[in-house]
Amino acid sequence: MHIYQRQKIHWFYELLSLAFIVLIISWLYFNWKINALGYQVSNTWTFLSSSANFFISDHWLPFSPKDPTWYAILIASVNTFILGMSVMMSATVFGFLFGILSAYPKYKLQWFASSYVDVFRNTPLVGQLFFWYFGVFYLMPQTEHIYYDGFVKVSIQSLSIYTGNLFFILSFFYLIVGIYFLFLKRAFGMSLSFLLMSFIYFNFSHSHYFTMSVEWLALYTTLTFYTASYIAEIVKASLLSVPNAIDDAAIALGLNDKDKFKLVIYPIALKSMRPMLINQYITIMKNTSIGMLIGYPELMNVLTGTIINSTGQTLICVSLMMCIYLSVCLFCQFLFMRKHEPI
């Protein structure tokens, strides 16, 4: 439609396209109905409230196989969420470091930062995951000779660190901060996350050791290094996109190098890199599903692997999985989206 023509509704074509789409979707649905009749058990939602009957090896909240299936899905979602959040934090730190290093030729380590970005951006995530999991973490000591010196315990299955009562103290502290935030204005989300963290930390305090499984470690390293390379490229591009005139103006005002970066260039670059950073954060949440390949019990593995195998409810489980991931993505978009501010 041309922009100078008057906009009007073409009822005939609207109805025609609607009929076409409905025809295609109903064709797919009836095919599925015919094909799945042979083996599909009846579609019911009752399996969500019956007991799970499987064990989740790695869980942040208390869980036993007698708990209902919806609670198992919640446990898996918490696994995904915590993995994604910790990767977000560490990848941001690494990405900013490498981005700033690779943006300016005055740093001696520029070649290192740019080759890091080159290597980690151009290789597939699955390959990197297998490299860390089967290659690097495979070198940890076998079960027969565990390394143990009272403080750390390293084996091929897990890494344990002695924490004593640290988590109990932390949990108490977070509880107080969360309750304090509850009485402030516009800090409800903040207080909720503090209370959640306090609950999780309290859960750790039953044991004097903090244990991380090797699957978690492998996923964490892989996703951190992989995403950090993308974030480094974003940071570099935004820093270089600041016009030279602004640089000159800052020098004319008599700012030294450090102040110029901190007060002038960095705030401008931060504004232009925000949408791309949000994009990367959403991508991290989706990339955690790669944990399925090494058997880490995150949302994709539990919902579409274990539960489908034990109940056979394919359509419900798959659509539930898609809905959860979609709502996480849309929620992140909604959370970070603001009116675009011109630089």
Added chain:
Amino acid sequence: MSQYKLNSTFIIKVVVAVTVLFIIAPDFEVLRRFVFGFGQFITPSIFVLFFAILQYTLLKNNKFMALLVWVLIFAFILLNIKDGWPTGLMVNVVLTLMCLPMTFILALLFAVLRFQSTLLVLKIFATVIIESVRGVPLIGLMIFILSVGADMVPAYWMMPKIITLWMIYSLFAGVYLAEVFRGGFQSIPKAYFDGAYALGMSPLKTYVYVLVPKVVIDTIPAAFNVYIGLFKETSLVLLFGYFDLMNIALNYLDFPEHYDESIKIYMMVLILFWIVATIMHEYGHYLFKTFSKYEAKKT
């Protein structure tokens, strides 16, 4: 129009990577199996020939011949599918090649439907598809196709696995590319519409002769980002039990006598992927330099 010059760092990088690859590889036979799979040498060489012809037609600006060569490549792939081929790195390369034109068509279609169309039904349809495919990880999409989508076509169709993969990957990459093209369409100034209107072009002609060529050339760098992403994501075909590079490496490491080589083997796999991705990157750079009307700003 600026001329493309071959970057010396690109050559050095690739040469170093190939050298490292040959040093690391335990055996030449293993390397050959990783790259060409269980197939023979002849099929890749025919590929190279096809690509030379395609490149020639691109340079001569002969669109019809280029289209014909794409159709030939496609027919060639379909005719050659059998048990031993494609396997190894050829799976990833072949799948990417098959997906390129379909991704392009789907992306243009979705971008135009979602952001330029006046038909409300099609607009909502395209929006729902784009958002739902973008919001779900590729593994989720694959599991959907494997467990539910496989029953959504008549049982007697007996689609080859690679056609299913082709459909999934072109949909997935096409949706991402649609967003890229959306940016291209939005960046076009209103004056172009004025010019086309003054020349008496219909909306369809405006799109075909004015907007699409400009958008496609402007978005080459971003589009090649999507294509490289697509190439990297093809390592997930091991979920289908397809013997791509990753799966062959896993298979090789299953033997107890190869247990201690795992770091070497995975580094080999990563380097092979890296070489192909770097070559794709350089090819995108070449295309942009050759066809774009703008000079890059020197800093």
